[in-house]
Amino acid sequence: MPDEPTAEREPISRGAGARQRVLGAALRVLDEHGLAGFSMEAVARAAGASKATLYRHWPTAGALLVAAMDATFRPFPPPDTGHVRGDVAELLTAFVTLLRDTPFPRLLAAFIDAAERDPTLAALHADLTRRRREPMVAALVRGKERGELPDRLDPELTTDLLTSPFFYRRFVAHQPVPAGLVDEVIAGVLGPEPPGPG
């Protein structure tokens, strides 16, 4: 929900600007120095803010890191093409672009490694992932309600099946995503497209 432009919200708007500046600085620190160089002190210096200000908003460096990733790479807007395969294709295509054209995958890779040694970071990352999945789960639930998908289909498992091949290709197989892979994955998981009406 956008801030309402009332006098009462004004200070919050200013606060939101400062918050964005800190989050941007956090991502720069991470990109330049890796997780090893990520600390409240380094981010405060990069943002031109005091450590006390940072701690007022985020209790730990891990919480700040998750907030920075979350603010920069927001969940995709819920698609509404009117049919489930269109919605899924739109979400997966946006995800492929995110993996190909932004700093997101490099940050995610740093997270993956750090989470092995830091259970708090793993829990924060799990929560971030859960929120990022929501538009896909919602699209599949709508598809079931419209009778486009079988009743037995599990939206959570199907979200795993649809999205994980793109992570795998990027981080494990180190292969590019060829044009057409989104459609192939959808056909592989949801079955071949049924013939259209008329």
Add this chain to the structure above:
Amino acid sequence: MPDEPTAEREPISRGAGARQRVLGAALRVLDEHGLAGFSMEAVARAAGASKATLYRHWPTAGALLVAAMDATFRPFPPPDTGHVRGDVAELLTAFVTLLRDTPFPRLLAAFIDAAERDPTLAALHADLTRRRREPMVAALVRGKERGELPDRLDPELTTDLLTSPFFYRRFVAHQPVPAGLVDEVIAGVLGPEPPGPG
């Protein structure tokens, strides 16, 4: 193929023992000090070998690292249950155990992060992944030949779809693998099991 115990092979056997010792030392160095502390010198010290010996076998630290992972976590033996769903279940179950009960995922996480900054390491990891996929691809090809799978099924894509949810769950969603997930993934990707004969 096991070494034949002839006089002529003897020196190679001794060489293989030394090779295993170096590879074991490489994994210990990685586990204790992370990739940042992984160097030919550190591994030579841990193995009680000279750097020259290491360089005779592996041209770079990256090549040594891949060889160490490869020697420790060999591709699963090809299953032969007589039907494709049994073979796939056996391979995926072995993989779930590998992710749950061994140092493999921690090493893989370090790889994922390091590959973002080192294209040579990414290429080596891609090659390792390709070899690790072979038993699954072969099981699916056999399933097609036996008429258990549709002709249109792409064994490479299907291997992505079958294996990637387990990587995703471990490294991105940070969720345990519940009992039954292997069967659910197989049903989700290959379709519900057809009724058996009789």
